[in-house]
Amino acid sequence: MKFAIALFCAAHEPSSRRALLFAQAALAGGHEIVRLFFYQDGVYSASTNIVTPQDEQDLPRQWRELVTTHQLDAVVCIAAALRRGVLNAEEAQRYQRSAVNLEAPWELSGLGQLHDAAQAADRLICFGGP
């Protein structure tokens, strides 16, 4: 089955861990993930500036490894990310900000990518909504 996965909450919230576990289980079960889409506070899970205490699960790193290992299409909503200070080099330069905290494998793009993923997938699975 083809899944699109949307994440709406920050990395330190339980739903982010559940989303990661779901994604891992889907891939292990032979399913396809057409896209990960991080929206609202979900954009924080892609930030390279999150420092997790050593004895805790490093969700942003685990997401990055999952995306890299499986070469997943991983999109962070650009409007939500800008609002929350999650910028790649291009946007940091555009808005003249000193910090860059988003890099490959993540890509900044628009909400059209969420709709595109929902259209391409058999199921859209959302995590971290209110």
Add this chain to the structure above:
Amino acid sequence: MPKSLLIISRQAPWSGPGAREALDIVLAGGAFDLPIGLLFLDDGVWQLAPRQHAATLQQKDLSANLQALSLFGVDQVFACSFSIAERGLDPQDLSLDELQLLETAQLSALIDRYDQVITL
């Protein structure tokens, strides 16, 4: 045949960017001519409260953006009657004209009609 998508908007307009970001998904879908529905549920119905004075809270008025729904071709807009009554809002005096009010029992049938659902 594109898949249909229902957005369930459950956050009050002044509780953070959540309500605006839910609406942005709806408007983006409308811009792509996708079959999109929008349901205001729970605190989401506060978005429909008339005569809001956003400037008092140093915010932008979200109800102006709601008027863009029809411009983007989104005409399947619903609100939960129970949520409205529960919050003391008058169902005859809401900021959106083309709104279909649904009883709680009708919500599951509505959700069932859509291929995909996002709750925000």
